[in-house]
Every structure is written in C-alpha cells, then in structure tokens.
Amino acid sequence: MTVTPYSTGILPYIPFFYVIWSDDLLSASEIQVVRTAITADTSLTREEKEQLLSWLDKKNPPGNAEIKSWQQLISKSGVPLVESETYPLEAFALKVAHFYKGADVPNPQLQKIERNLGIQPNHYNHLFNVEVVHQTFATRYSGKALDALLNTKGWEVIREFREFLKQDHFRWSIQRDKSPFRRHVLDQLLLLAKNGWGAYAYPNANGGKEDLETYASIFEHLVFVDGSLAVKFGVQFGLFGGSIQNLGNPQQRSTYLTDAGKAKLLGCFAMTETGHGSNVRGIKTTATYIHEERCLVIHTPGKNDNKEYIGNALDATLATVFAQLIVKGKNEGVHAVLVPLRNPHHEVLEGITIEDNGYKLGLNGVDNGKIWFNQVKVPVENLLDHYGGIDDKGKYHSQIKNPNKRFFTMLGTLVGGRICVAKGALAAAKMALTIAVKHSLQRRQFNDNIKIQEDLLLDYPSHQLRLIPKVASCYVYHMVLQRAMKEYAGNISDDKRKIETQVAGLKASITWFATAAIQESREACGGKGYLLENRIADLKTDSDIFTTFEGDNTVLLQLAAKGVLSDFNAEFNSGGFSSVLRFLGTQLSDRFATINPAYSNKVDSEHLYNPKFHLHALDFRLRRLTYSAALRIRNYIKKGMPSYQAFLKTQTHLLALGEAYSDVLAIKWYYEKLEELPDDTYRTLLYQLGALHSLSTIRANAEWYLEQGYLGGTKSKAIRQRVERLSTELRPHINALVDGFGIPDHLRTAPIAR
C-alpha cells in the first residue's frame, strides 16, 4: 500500500471529483446530486463529509495543483479502467482506493452519483492517463427491443417480409449497365407482386389488406434492398395503382386495380412535363372530349409539353395521364385519364412516342422516360372520374364545384406518396448511418504515443458529433412519419388540407436531413465510403432526387407556410393566395409572452433536457415567424402591391416558416408518442434522443433565437455544449441504436459494416 494524504472514506471519491472538476460542465442541479449523495453516505465521518462538500463550491473550486495531484494519484495506482463494469467509475474508484488503502466495499452513494449524472466511460476515459480496457460497451439497451418499439404497427408482417427478403433475388450487387439492371429490378418487382406485397394498401375487394401503414413499411425495407427497386415499387403500386384507387370509380378499380396489384398490369403515372414540374396546374397536355365519339383526345401541344421522368415508362402498358380536360370548349382543369401505351406484344401504340430518359445520377434500375401523345383517342370511360366526370349528355359534372378546391383535392392523393418518399429518404439515411457507425466502431486511426492501439473513430468527439445527433433524428423522424401515415390513412374526409400542410413540411425537412446525413456518413467513412461495395454511394445517388420529386422541397415549404398562414384553409397548390390573405388577420392577433431574462439564460440540465423547453422554443419560432410573415405580407398589400408579388417578396421568410412548422410538428408528435410507451428504461433513452434532436434543431437556428432575445449568449453556448455532451453520453448505446433501425443483417452487405 502506498502513501496518500487522503483517508479511506475520501479516497474513492477522488476519481469522481477529478472527473467533475477537470471539466466545468456541472450545473447547479448536478452539484446538488453529488452533495446529496455525500450527505447520505453513512460510511463517511463528519470531517470527511466536510472536506468533500468543500470541494463542491463553484465559487471557490479546488485549485489546479490539487486537481493535478488527484490525476497523479489515479495514474500512479496503475489501475485499469474496465468499461464493461456495471458502474465503471465506481469500480475504478474502489480499485484505486484499494491500491492505496486496501478497502474495496461497493458504495451505493457513488453508484447514485454515477447514474444520476449520466456519466459514461467514454465521457471520462480520456481524462485519465491509464490503461482502458475497451470491451463492447455495456449498454442496458438492445437493438432488437428498439426495433420492436419502432414497429408497433404490422410487426408480424414486417418480420415475415424480412424473411422473404432473404432470397437470393434480393441480394444487392453493383449494377452499371441500365438494361440488365432494369430487367433485374422488374423481376424483383414481379416476385414481390406475386407474393402479395404490392397490394397491401388496396381494398380487400382488389386483393389488398387496406393497410397503408404496413405498405409504407414494406416500401421502407425495399430501400434497404435497393433504391431503384423501392422507387419502381412505389411507381407501380403507389402512384399508378394509387391513382386508380383514389381517383377512379368502382368499375375502374375492378378492371384495373386488382391486376395492377398483381403487376399483371404495369402502369405509370404521367403527371410531370418537361416544361411543368412544380407547377402542375400549368401542365399543357390536353384531354379534349368529343361527344360524337364519346372519347377523349389526349394531345401534347408543343415542345417541352411532353411528359418526362415518368417511371415505368418503358415497361408500362397503361398510363395515368394528367391533362387539362376540355369539355365543350371549356377547360375544366387538370384531370387524370387512363391511356393505353402498348399492345400485348409490348409495341408502342400509334400516336404515342416514348423515349428513354437515359442515365441518371442514381436509380438507374428505374426506366424513367419521356412520353408524347399525338391526338390519341381513348373512350371517355377511361377518365378517372371520382372527382369530376362527363355524363351521357356530354356535360361535365363534379361534386366539388370550386375548380381550385377540386384541383387540390385530386392532388391531395399525392400525400401518401410524399410520406413514402420521406420514409424512403429516412431509410437511406438509417442505412448510411448504420454503416458509418459500425465502421467507426472498428476503424482506428491515430493514438497517444503511450498507447499501442490507435483510437476508434467513434471515440473522437468530432466523429460523435457528426453521426450521433443524426441517429437521434432518425428516431424522431421515424415516429413522426408513422404518425403522419396514420393520420393520413385515418382521414376519411376529402379535405386533407391540414395533413397536406404537415406532410409538405415534413417531406422537405426529412429528405434534406437524409441528404445531409448520407453525406456525413460518406465522409465519415473516408475512402471506404466512396467505394460502391460499401453501399453509401448508391444510397446517396439514389436518394438525392427525393428532395425534388413528389414535390420540390422549396415549393413544398412554401405550401406549408401558406397552410400555416391560412390556418390550413389554403387552396394548396400553385396560386391560391386569396385564401391565405383571408386568414392573415387571424395570425396577427397572436400574443407573445415577453421572454424573461432569467428564462433566456437558464442553463441547468433539467431545463435544457426538458421537452417543455424544446416545445416552447420551437413553437415560439413558429408563432413569431407566422406573425411577422403575416405582418409583412399585409403591409405590402396595404401599400398596393399585388398579392403574388407580396408573397414573392417574402419568399425566404416563408421558407423559414415552413421549416419551423415542420420542426415543431416533428418534436410534438415524437414526444406525444413517447407518452404512450410503457417501458420506462427505453423511454429514458428515447427522451435523450428527443433532447439531442431538439437541441440540435434549436442550435441550427441559434442566430435567430439570439436575435429575438429568446436565447441569451450563455444559454446558446450551453446548448452547444449539451449537444456535444449528449452525443458523448449516447456513445455507449450507439450500436444498439443503429441495430434498432431493424436493417436485416442479410441486407447490410457493406464489407465495412460487417
């Protein structure tokens, strides 16, 4: 036993005090934790307690010389730090004490400090100059349990589907030449359809299960297989099939939908034109009704009015074509018409021209193409007439009288597709992050000169900060998209304006998040991330277009903003300013509580980790941006500016508003979901993830909060520190967290992630 100035009681506290004082992160409430534990420690004498408590005074902290002597005392003991102990710091402290004094009795108060402060081996093992016995980090969480928690709906089906995907047909391989790639993807699609996976969302009468939520999970899993397959699947069953399901009549459903679900009938969804993507209302293709022949003439009037980027264009025999419906010389607005493209020999029909769109950044297994129509006649029965049709007398009729409302109601059926796109992007992010995390738990680079082994990438603070907040956001967004799909599927009214606003915002936020997360993952894997075999490259190129298709993100955020400004009464797609203007006044009556300086500088951890704070902060931003946008637009209009121009002048403001709306929604729905969960252990973890996501979001807009005085400088800095600290605290659980994404081992084929 070696000499030390400290008594047996004090000694095991020394490593704790070293951890506490080597950094100055402890808040008042955390100091209270330590104080309470010391006071309750019956093994200590009064003098020992006094000594220990005197070291807890933030105003008069222990001096550097003292702290350094603690460090030396610890190092000199030669005791290794064993990360896999249940209470590693307590165990370590007791062993250090044992070295000096021979005492080695578990101390429940030390355990309490260790638990309540949330300190983890990776949080402090850098502090000691001692051997660290790295083992798989002890975590009380299991990936399997998390996976089950994330998949409350359709869990049995998902597990069955994962087994189904074990077949060789779904094994990923590098594909460069688009022709064989497309054939391969088509074969996979047919196999899925044959086994009933495509029709899940359809009515029972059409071979489905009327279960849109499980359909979305199936779609998500296909992203793990291959992005092209997922998109081809979405086009055939979601867009093409979905258009018949949602816009067609019962007769059309029984004629086409059942076969579409079995992929006996392959179809495409021809909405976008070369000249018109975001502005769907402006498409130029016409469907002119000729009463004498009871037919519609589908026509591409000019250059750039052809359909473009149409998935399944080379395989499809039927297309849902969106066109301006002209009846008796009057344009009744955009409607969908089923137009046969090919005969049973797969020859393109007369009047139709189809061209391959060629190679793309990604998704080269999908046959996107351009389609031209030259006076193509189809029977009027081919009009998908749920929202508007032509009667026997050749008269147009619709149960929705207002053409704007009719238009957005029809397009409202795209919402399910937008949720799937966001889910697909999120799946790609999950997979890329899983690969990057698993790689960083094996890959070592650089070390201290003393150590033999180099450090794991994920033990670098910068690497933690790069990946861990993004893993947390995946959990939040996963729950949120489940909720969105549930809301959408459960919404039986035709007025889907609120969910449409919600999904517009979320689709933009989540697809942009995914692009950023995949980019971080690629860079975090260095050169290995650049090799196709490691999958991140394809995830990146395949999902890149998700920020554009099914609604360009910039356009969607403006739609979301219009929804907010009009209290969800906006006519949703292009134009539609007047409905917004009508509601502007109501947004101006909002009252703001003045932010108390004590609040804007409150930095204790309870407060910063509190969901109430997160919701308050994000909601404050939303309300303030709503108010100020409404005020600006109203002022422009008062000065005589046309409303279109007033919206243009405030465009960047509206984008921020749309984003703020999505931010609030995400965290609100996430926390609401956590309230439902029974299991306390996992709730704690999930709340930590929520806090990390929320604080990262607040941090991303810190300059705005500071400008508004909502955050003081100290609090803003504290939030940055908390984001770093939470990332470090979650480090031991990160492997379980990515396993919780439920990507089956057989699909995680990246060599660096094995």
Add this chain to the structure above:
Amino acid sequence: MTVTPYSTGILPYIPFFYVIWSDDLLSASEIQVVRTAITADTSLTREEKEQLLSWLDKKNPPGNAEIKSWQQLISKSGVPLVESETYPLEAFALKVAHFYKGADVPNPQLQKIERNLGIQPNHYNHLFNVEVVHQTFATRYSGKALDALLNTKGWEVIREFREFLKQDHFRWSIQRDKSPFRRHVLDQLLLLAKNGWGAYAYPNANGGKEDLETYASIFEHLVFVDGSLAVKFGVQFGLFGGSIQNLGNPQQRSTYLTDAGKAKLLGCFAMTETGHGSNVRGIKTTATYIHEERCLVIHTPGKNDNKEYIGNALDATLATVFAQLIVKGKNEGVHAVLVPLRNPHHEVLEGITIEDNGYKLGLNGVDNGKIWFNQVKVPVENLLDHYGGIDDKGKYHSQIKNPNKRFFTMLGTLVGGRICVAKGALAAAKMALTIAVKHSLQRRQFNDNIKIQEDLLLDYPSHQLRLIPKVASCYVYHMVLQRAMKEYAGNISDDKRKIETQVAGLKASITWFATAAIQESREACGGKGYLLENRIADLKTDSDIFTTFEGDNTVLLQLAAKGVLSDFNAEFNSGGFSSVLRFLGTQLSDRFATINPAYSNKVDSEHLYNPKFHLHALDFRLRRLTYSAALRIRNYIKKGMPSYQAFLKTQTHLLALGEAYSDVLAIKWYYEKLEELPDDTYRTLLYQLGALHSLSTIRANAEWYLEQGYLGGTKSKAIRQRVERLSTELRPHINALVDGFGIPDHLRTAPIAR
C-alpha cells in the same frame, strides 16, 4: 393627359418613392443620397422640395394609403418597364410622368439616386403591377473581361490549351463501364503528355517549364473536361512525377522524371494503406535495407497494411512507395522508394499483388487499386533520398536531424497537390453553378395570374439566394488559390509550415464549399439536374472524394489549428503536440478591444459593405477562438491531463479555429488582390462579390458573433437582409459572372446550359 394630385416636378419622383417605401430597407446614409439629390434638383420649386423631403422622414413615413395611391398612379399609367434602359427606373418614372403631364426631360438627379442606391430592375420590377419588358439584362460587365482578370498568370497558355481541348478526344460522353472508360482516359492522358501539357511544372532540364501555377490552371481545365481525366493527370504528373521532382536526386530526375512528363513512364503514388490514411506516420509497409546486397526489401507486413485507392495502379510500371525505412534495425521513419511494378509486357512482377479497387461513387475512369508487396527487393539507388539516404557504408544520413521535422518536410511536398485538389473542387463548383445559372435564366415556372409568361427561376429570391452567393465565393476562392499557388511555388525554403497551415485550412473550406455548391446546383435544376447528360451529377460524384483525399478535411482543419496555435511552428503531421504547447503561452497575451455597442449595432450600408468591417469581424473570430482554445488546453494540462487528451477534449473547438483561420485568409488575400487591379469598373463589381462572400461567411457564424456580443440582434438581421439584397443586386450581372469562369463553350455540353 390624366388627372393626378401631383405637380410636374414631383411626379417623376413618385416611382422612386414607391420603391423606397414599399420596402423598409433604406439606411440613414441611403436616405441621405436621396435627400442630397432632391436638394440639388434645380427643376423643383421650393414647395416641391419640401413635399419630397417630408416623405423622407423615417420617423414619420408616408402612410399606407398614400403609398398605395402611388402604386395605383403608376399602374394606371400602363407604362411598361423596360429593363434594358440605361437608367430603367428613371426612364420608367419619366414615362409615367409623361403619361400624366407630358413632361419627359432626363433628370440627372434621378439618375444619381438610381446609381447610388444600386437599385436594379429585378429589385423593383416585382413591385409594380405593370408589364415588364424583359430583355437580356443590361450589364456593363463582360464575361470575357472577367475571365481575363481571373487569369493574370499564363493567360496565353490557357487560351492555347482551351483551343487544344476542342479536339474530339476531349468531348464528354456518358461512361458507365469502367474498362473502356479507363482506356479512354488513358488515351486522353497520353495525348496531353505528347503535347507537353503534363510536364509544365517540371524543371526545364526534364522537359518542363518550371511553371507550377500554369500547371494548376491546366489541371483546373481538365475538370471541365472530365473529373477522371483531371485526377489521372494529377496522379501521373503531380503526385508520381512530383514525388521524383521533390524527393529525388538529380540522377533520379534525369532517369525517371523526363519520361514521366512524357507519360512514357506511367507511375503511381503509393502512400495510403487500408489501415492508415490520415495517419501517414503510422503506415506499416517496410523498406528494410540489406547492406550485403545494397538493396531495400519492400514488404507488406499484415492484413490491412496493403496500399489502397492508389490511382494508376493498373496502368503503372513504377510506384513511389512510402514505407518505414529500417536501416541496421532502426526505423528511420517514413521514406519514399521507387518500386517497379510491371515488366515491359505489363506483367505484374514477382512478389507484387495488385487488385482493382472496383467501382466508386465517381472517378470510375481512374484505375484505383490495392497493392501488396511480399519481400520485394529493389536497389538502394531507388530510395528517393533528397531528405534522407543511405551511404556506401550502409549508414543512414539526412540533412534534417529531427525525425519529426524530416517527416513533415517530406510530406510538405503534398501541399502543391492539396492546392490542386482545392482548385479542382472549385472548378467543379464553377461548372455546376454555371449550368444551374444558365438553366435558371431560361427555365420558367409559376406566374402571377395576370401575366402570360411564367417567371424565370432566377427571378425568385430563394433561387438568387441559393446560387448567387456561391458564385461570389467562387471568385474569392479563385483569387485565393492563385495566391496560395504563387506563395507555394515561390517558397524556396524547406520550411513550408506556414503555407502548409494555410493550404490545410483552405483545402478543407474550399472542398466543402464545392460539395455544397454542387448540391445546391443539382437541386436548383430539379429533375434536369439529376440526368447525367446535364453534367452536374458527375461533377458531384467525381468531386465528392475531394473532401477526403490529399488529407481528410477534419484532420486538415486540426492541422491548421495546430499551426495557428503554435504560430506556424507546429510539427505538422500526426502527433506533434509538444511544439504547439510551447507556443500556447504566446497566444494568451492577445488583447481584445471591447466591442462598442454602437459598433455592434451599426447597420448602415457603407459599414456593412466595407472590407474593413469584414476583415475585422473574421479576424476577431480567429483571435478569440485562438485565445479560448489556448486557454482551455492550458487549463486541462494544468489539471494534469495528458496533452493528447487535452487536444481531444477541445477537438470541436479546434475545428472551428481551423475554419476561422481559413475564412480570414481567404478574404484577406482576396481584398489584397483587388487592390492590385487597375480597372475601376471591375473593381466595383469584385468588391461587391467580396462583400457578399464576407457577409455570407459572417452570417454562417452569426450565432457565435451574437453569443460574443460582437453583433447585436439588429446588425445580425441587417446582415441577413444585405446578403439577400446583394444577391438581387448582382442578378443582372450573373450571366457575365459565370461566363467569367472561362469554361469554354465546347466543354459546357449540358443541354440545359446551352
């Protein structure tokens, strides 16, 4: 003539006042401009002057009803706004006045206001509900003149090279299969070499021109041709040839370098290993000297110790292999050895195994491979011994005694490569932005219901904000990299630590900037940006690895930070903490001026556009981060923490410091360059670009400036508004600005950019 309450003198001012008051952007100094002009206007009566001046009181502005009446007065006139007029607003205002009163005399004071406020048609044409006669925006700037301004060095050679690139061999085409792609790229390389373009940087004695700066411009232009060609070129002439040039002796140069420059000898640069990329010092390949045979034995000791990602691996006959040099049982550190890989029949030599690295995200025209050495003997003459060799007695010698210093001196020769990588990334960003800008000047989407034609994408404020600041940054970074190359080429001393620090920071900032700029460009082009034919996709995938190779950005920023902390005395590569620690004290003596509240809330445009403000703000951040990082590290060390751990604890801080260093350097060098330029017209434009880049950079760190109290809330908001406004002001010149990048028309093959 129609009735109006305004007099002939007042009337032409009405459109100006409408523009001024419909937005509240005018600062005090700008109001002064208007006030002075009115006062000087001799055509006005005293009453008219009083009336006009009364409308300039910010505290008591004209009422909404009044402003609206101005708008109606303007609209009712039916006068179209002709954007191509020299003074469009003045011309417009006079025509409006003419409509009401018949007066139509040019007014020099109105011209003065228009010029001094920097208001442009695209700034105000949204405000009026009038027909806008869109024509090519009048700009006094020419792309050709800008191109010449950007290329002061080697201008004749660059123009000659552009002509050379008109050959069919350099016409871009879609390449999917790596084998023919690589053959094609190799053919291009040989053609370039045959015409002397590869050897530009080499000594005259070896067929070169000793002109590294022009070499870098040639490299940049190859990125416009194809990313794979540029990288293959860089590997052969820059890395492989450069290693012989910089690390070899005259004998080696005459034996190998001349042939390398002609591509008669193809070689590779084998530094990175599967297990060691960033930590070059830790590579495992050994070169063991055997005195009896006067040879070195090159060996790959274990799994993951093979060379990887080695460009030219499949074509090369010789490799510069980096290995631990073992002489008489002592490891003398990393040295470079020339190792033959193949015989003249292109068969791989005994003991050597080479494998294709396979498909990558991009650059599939480059033959990256893995190389293993199994006890491969080469004569000791193959040691590139400029910095360390073995004498006849088998004794190791070096003019640099300190092994650390020797190591970083050898690696210092990588600096030129890093500048080229940054230049290459920037070239990719320029090309992507050019395509996106040209597309957005043709593509229209959405409109006001009144107008027939839809609006150009680039007339949307969000689109301007997306692209224009990035175009500005390209100008800044272009000038900066030219300076960096000049400094590097002109630095004849062996101690390149300062330029190494500078380039480490710039390479990281610029490659990350490029990744972001290309991503914005892709998204800004929507679906069209996703098609390979439009080039952005390849620019994105090819340049993505630039953030990783020639030094991972995260690692480089830490090197830059260490350079700053040690006043450029850090031993640069892995490890090297002690030299930093020695200098920490000096960084702590820095004094800060307290920021005056008047300064932190100064929002007038002169101040915000003033280079002095930009430099002050960026430098303040650098100094503050240096000081606080030094303080933190010193405190950790005082408390007994080992230095490696102290650096790890402050890692995210150091990353910010590295970035701040690069930010200051960029803008400092840019403004210094502008001082040299003779032409006032272009200087004005280039200062605007500098202001936009600087304010965007400050804005990107706004939360930090607010936390520090350097910016007040009002000023921070004003900076955001100025970034938007500058983007709008530069809108008329944007086509000239991207033409100024000098991408030859024949290389800009994207159909959407024609």
